[in-house]
Amino acid sequence: MKKTLIAAALAGSALVTSTAMAEDYKIDIEGQHAFIQFKINHLGYSWLLGRFNDFEGNFSYDENAPEDSSINVTIDTASVDTNHAERDKHLRGDDFLSVEQYPTATFESTRYVPDEDDKGEGTMYGNFTLNGVTREIAIDVEHVGAGEDPWGGFRRGFEGEVDLTLADYNIDYNLGPAAEEVQLYFSIEGVRQ
Numbered sequence: 265m266k267k268t269l270i271a272a273a274l275a276g277s278a279l280v281t282s283t284a285m286a287e288d289y290k291i292d293i294e295g296q297h298a299f300i301q302f303k304i305n306h307l308g309y310s311w312l313l314g315r316f317n318d319f320e321g322n323f324s325y326d327e328n329a330p331e332d333s334s335i336n337v338t339i340d341t342a343s344v345d346t347n348h349a350e351r352d353k354h355l356r357g358d359d360f361l362s363v364e365q366y367p368t369a370t371f372e373s374t375r376y377v378p379d380e381d382d383k384g385e386g387t388m389y390g391n392f393t394l395n396g397v398t399r400e401i402a403i404d405v406e407h408v409g410a411g412e413d414p415w416g417g418f419r420r421g422f423e424g425e426v427d428l429t430l431a432d433y434n435i436d437y438n439l440g441p442a443a444e445e446v447q448l449y450f451s452i453e454g455v456r457q
Contacts, residue, residue, distance in 0.1 A: 289454025
């Protein structure tokens with residue numbers, strides 16, 4: 265019985281130590297070291313590229329337990345930017361993002377599954393809400409790097425991408441069969457808090 269209690273105490277101590285090693289990061293929006301971009305096919309002839317200029321969020325990461333990683337991001341959908349004012353106005357309207365009714369899109373992670381070879385790659389699962397619809401998505405993620413910055417802080421970065429079917433989010437404007445999906449790309453750099 266005594267050995268069991270000691271083992272349980274040690275296991276509890278290890279759990280506290282592991283949890284204490286998790287680091288919290290704020291996504292660096294002010295220094296513009298984070299990006300949310302998208303790419304969609306245009307009529308099967310070329311690619312339309314764009315981004316969301318305004319978003320915020322944070323993430324947590326533990327090198328010793330990457331499976332405990334989490335992230336939350338809120339996107340200002342009115343900040344959509346394709347470098348074309350008339351197109352951006354159309355994208356903000358009811359045919360696409362309905363920004364007056366749904367001014368934000370959000371991603372809240374539910375779990376992270378590292379690849380078996382543990383080379384800093386894995387899949388981040390979570391609930392993505394866009395245009396009033398919430399669906400679980402799986403983002404392919406890669407750890408880019410981490411270390412001290414020139415200003416006395418510590419930073420960590422990831423990139424990821426996911427393909428979304430527009431109709432899943434009640435966006436059914438006919439852009440042709442080549443444009444039924446949009447690819448979202450994330451480059452996220454955070455400053456340790």
